Amino acid sequence: MRTATITRKTAETRIEVTLNLDGTGSYDNSTGVGFFDHMLDQLSRHSLIDLTIRAEGDLHVDDHHTVEDTGIAIGQALARALGDKRGIRRYGSCLLAMDDSLLRAALDLSGRPYLVWNVDFPTGTIGSFDTELVREFFQALSTHGGISLNLARLDGINSHHIAEAAFKAVARALREAVEPDPRMAGALPSTKGAL
Numbered sequence: 001m002r003t004a005t006i007t008r009k010t011a012e013t014r015i016e017v018t019l020n021l022d023g024t025g026s027y028d029n030s031t032g033v034g035f036f037d038h039m040l041d042q043l044s045r046h047s048l049i050d051l052t053i054r055a056e057g058d059l060h061v062d063d064h065h066t067v068e069d070t071g072i073a074i075g076q077a078l079a080r081a082l083g084d085k086r087g088i089r090r091y092g093s094c095l096l097a098m099d100d101s102l103l104r105a106a107l108d109l110s111g112r113p114y115l116v117w118n119v120d121f122p123t124g125t126i127g128s129f130d131t132e133l134v135r136e137f138f139q140a141l142s143t144h145g146g147i148s149l150n151l152a153r154l155d156g157i158n159s160h161h162i163a164e165a166a167f168k169a170v171a172r173a174l175r176e177a178v179e180p181d182p183r184m185a186g187a188l189p190s191t192k193g194a195l
Ligand SMILES: [Mn+2]
Pocket: 038, 160, 164
């Protein structure tokens, strides 16, 4: 099984992430930030990556460190569970509609972090959650997961739907990219000899 557990402790946050790439999309996520938990649940459910997250952050400051550091830990767990990436599809993409919103996600598990972010939100907050933290999360995931990640909002007027569609689109793209490709027969999906 391709699994990993990452424990990360700083003066600002204490985070434990366990994931299983070959899961069924079962999850148990608790970060103390309700909307963020809702998004992490989507990430697991729609990628079929099992995810257990416990985060205790300095929420008396704001949600920023907790969201960013959870993204770092998930990225690190993803990279560790992927190992040498032999036999995977490597690329994934998804055009995802949710009510008013249409999000496009494309990613490459290249080992080369890069985030292209064309997702604007019509409001600064979703409840008490800062919409700018959605980008912070995906930046951390991309950097520490070694993922070239491209996200665009093609439609959308409701910030909750836009954020949720972004997480779902990335989840579906990840599902595709981490999947074993039977035709790869265990080979590395690269001509460079390393990913
Ligand atoms: Mn929702």
